[in-house]
Amino acid sequence: MEKDYYQILGVGQNAETKEIKEAYRQMAFKYHPDRNTENPDAAEKMKAVNEAYAVLSDPSKKREYDSLRQQFGNSAYNQFRKTYSDQDIFSGSDINQIFEEMAKAFGLRGFDDIFKEFYGQGYRTTFEFKSTGLFSGDFIFSGNFGKKENKSAEQPPKISYLNKLSRFVIEKVTGVELPENGADLTDMILLSPQQAQEGGPYAYFHKKKSKKLVVKIPPGIREGQHIRLSGMGEDGKGGGNPGDLYLKVQIRKPFIQKVQDFIFGPHK
Incomplete structure (x- = not known):
């Protein structure tokens, strides 16, 4: 046929x-x-x-x-x-x-x-x-949490390649190793709708540092927002500060809601 x-x-x-x-x-x-x-x-x-x-x-x-x-x-x-x-x-x-x-x-x-x-x-x-x-479809979201000064849910900063180039040139010319801050890390946490709505403590295991952390979830946090943990990124070099860890939030959905969102798009 x-x-x-x-x-x-x-x-x-x-x-x-x-x-x-x-x-x-x-x-x-x-x-x-x-x-x-x-x-x-x-x-x-x-x-x-x-x-x-x-x-x-x-x-x-x-x-x-x-x-x-x-x-x-x-x-x-x-x-x-x-x-x-x-x-x-x-x-x-x-x-x-x-x-x-x-x-x-x-x-x-x-x-x-x-x-x-x-x-x-x-x-x-x-x-x-x-x-x-990056995939920017129905299940991966982005957005800021309130104003910029709210450090509890901000986006990871962009890497400055110009700064890295300047550092490389100075070190080559002077022979002196400059302090270098540690790189930021990103990870994902999965919350239930109730956890996202009410906020509160969240147990998180930091694999890179082999540490158990208690993260404070702000009430009303939304899918795709980031929680910043200061100093929990890569270690700095030459006396530089450690980077930060950004935890991207995903909210668990019932299976039927996942199917509906996949077919028709997320409910606005």
């Missing part, structure tokens, strides 16, 4: 971008191989929805596919694949980001493992997915 990308995703030809993404999220979660270990057909269905989403979520590919559907009807898929390889279809897609969101939310295997399984070890050398540096 001829394939039809719209039928595979269960959307109409006039579906908006948001509807297409929601349909894909739902299908990707349904057919993820880790959730279908006893269903041998799930992998092929997963590959089909990946391809359908990569085409329909790209405006130019979607226009070309729509044009072929008008000309060739049920044969549009075969006509489309005559000119589009897997590399062409997935180029520029954000499927990698959606897979990572799903992996972070549900503990499933991520994008790299699944695509190696589907398309072979060399897929990264030919597939060019959308890159953002």
